[in-house]
Amino acid sequence: MIELSLAEIATAVGGRLVLSPAGGSQEDRISGESQTDSREVQQGQIFFARRGEEMDGHRFAAQAVDAGAALIVAERETDDRVPQILVADTTEALGALATEVVRRVRAAGVLKIVGITGSNGKTTTKNLVAAMAERVGPMVASAKSFNNEVGGPLTMLRVEEDTRTLVAEMGASAEGEIARLTAMAPPHIGVVLTVGLAHAGEFGGIETTFRTKSEMVRDLPAEAVAVLNRDDAYVTRMGDLTAARVVWFGRNPEADVRASDIDSDASGTRFTLHIAGDSLPVVFRVLGEHHVTNALAAAAVGHELGLSLADIVAALEGATRAARWRMEVLGGRDGVTIINDAYNASPDSMSAGLRTLAQIGKPEGRTVAVLGAMSELGEYSIEEHLRIGLQAVRLRISELVVVGVEARNLHISAINEGSWDGESVFFAEQDEAFDYLARTLQPNDTVLVKSSNAAGLRFLGDRLGEAFA
Template sequence: MIPMSLADIAAALEGKLNETADPEAIVTGGIEFDSRKVGPGGLFLALDGANVDGHDFAAQAVDQGAAAVIASREVPVPAVYVDDGLRAIGALARTVARRSEAAVVGVTGSNGKTSTKDLIGRLCAALGPTVATEANFNNELGHPYTVCRLRPETGYLVLELAARGLGHITELCEIAPPHIGVVLNVGISHLDGFGSIETTAEAKSELPRFLGPEGTAILNADDPRVARMAERTRATVVTFGVERPADVTAADLDPHDGRHRFTLRTPDGEAPVALRLWGGHHVPNALAAGAAAWRLGMGTERIAAVLSEAGRQSERRMDVYTLADGTTIIDDSYNANPASTGAAIRALGQVPTAGRRIAVIGLMADLEDQSEDCHRRAGEQAAAAGVDELIAVGGGTEPVVDGFAGDGREHRIGGADGAAATHVPDQSAAVDLLRTRLRPGDTVLVKGSRYRTWDVADYLRAKEDHRQ
């Protein structure tokens, strides 16, 4: 964190120092809400969770070197007392952001946020010291936590902006106002919070609408809902796309072995890119990241070189590895919605394999009354991609099997030998079925909303030999 005195921190949080806190003490480390991660000179944010009360670990944090604790009740160590710890870290992040000169890049969209954020982070790191959202720390806690990691020397701050309702992205932007805002796409996701794709588009548009005239809005020309956001921003608009004319685009697109190659074209020139990331959906992600880097002053050839070097950084996202017997595993189990599931299935269809293509598909959550249609569509996409066997896991995924069998393929439920599509009640049953069905040389995709296929992925991961 940018060094601040406890007195300054208390003022920023509208809090009060307790008697044991030294107002002149300087906080030089970061802020942590896990006491085990607190380091010398840092702050410990004591949150009252559903299962654990952070205040019980205040003394431990100070013993580990914390300069003070941010607390909402009395603790026997140096502390800043506040009414609400979650609001306090947001207020602290606002102060840290105001004291920083870092260029801030915000990324949002229904799909691809984390992968694109990772790519932008790699590109910015080639320009100078960079802080980027870890994993998907993109909510009301993870976002300010990331901002508080800024140091005086940080030149670039890359933030993933998520929302489950209107106003959420605006709230995140107010903490650390972006100079560049990237909108990837608008799709069917989190309908429990948004209610409709139109509301989702309105929520995503909060990022370009927040930008001022000195900012840059990077918009997907291939997504009509995103492209129309150009009319609602005061910022300079830079477009990216594959199918429609754009400022930053991909020519000579070659699917190769599932790790796509293309010629990157920007207003300043062109250069070849050979992605290490699996799946065609990473092409627009790479273009969006390249557009951000181009606006930050990076040359086209350097952008292409960094994109070609970038590997997967976040867990359970198109993590492709090979077992000792030649079986290939595609672990994309971190989360799922209709667009990301379709992209993963298409990637499975493109990966070279000596054996069969097997898709293990878990529930796509939060789809409300569109759930049945979306799951049936996933089965249809698997059939179209040439998937040889499909395993649908858990309640709500039965339509995946129906969609897969819609073209007249063999359709048996319950794991009968030779079945092309099988529905199983849970992950344990899916693992049992894979034990009997998986053969050397097969390629297996594991996809589902959070936790719903993780046990399957972990079973396969335990057999891991080496990554590709």
């Protein structure tokens, strides 16, 4: 974080500064990062004592001070060994400080802000854009999937005076949340990847999802850039909603940044990248043809950041996986390949994962889909689980292993399809599924493990990866 005095921080968050009896002044300066988890606090950092649904950060203020916190922002007085700033709402204070820090750095004229949203692919695209931004100069990018009202500001507060690019993943579970994040860090480049059924249960339907995702580009000024997916019908509609210059990406021949000659196998995807009349071949080692969309979005951002086509291709080819638990290739013993893609799952990403499995399976082995529940689909849940089960059959996946009661409709749909006879099995618990797979997987099998984060199948994927390492 840029260096600020205690008084400046108090003003930014609209709080009351309480100095420690041990001494100090309101002109004392702080430049450490901010944390909301006392276990993450390091020397000189700021601890925001948030009240969550299950935990109250005020209870852990002493641990934060023990770990080296130089300042506590809280809603009531806690540990007086360090200065405290008392506010009405700690989460709002976190956002307010992020807004002020970004405003100051942006005003210096060096910082470029890239905001990324979409129903699928945000983290992968963020990682690819970050790899390109590193070629421009010092950059800050969201850690893990920090993309909400807490993770977003924590990322923004890592910006310093020499930061050239802030790459901010911006997610939402309700209307208005992306707008709040873009108000904190107004993007110079706003990216929208897809509009799908992810979180449809929380949003209340696809049209609400569309309105929410379009918040990324609605308020962009004319001098900004909206990077939009030409292959997604809902995202295409956003071109009429923004005053910004639009850059289209996709496979569509009309896209400004597009891919052709796409060919996928177990080693990744090869395609030709076209930008501004030039083209180069790309060997993209991130598994799954659907990730070409994310690569194109990142390439469009890289071009807007001033990178040459050669540098863009080099950044793409340097990526070896989307992210932890996202199309992560494990295993290898006896030719068994485990693809752990169980960090998130929506109907779109589940469908894409199955298509990838069908494409890359070895002729001498089987394809095995180990699937768990897709969360947050609301009224669409039964229909979409049934549809995915049917798709597994129609793609001729060799075996479907369904794990967890919430995912049972996947199994029911598959066994109701007359062309299958015993190729779908169901287990209520992960341990049962692991024992079965460890016993029955055959040499050269290719296994996809896919579920929403809440279903926890990423841990089953890791176990299988270790068992067949």
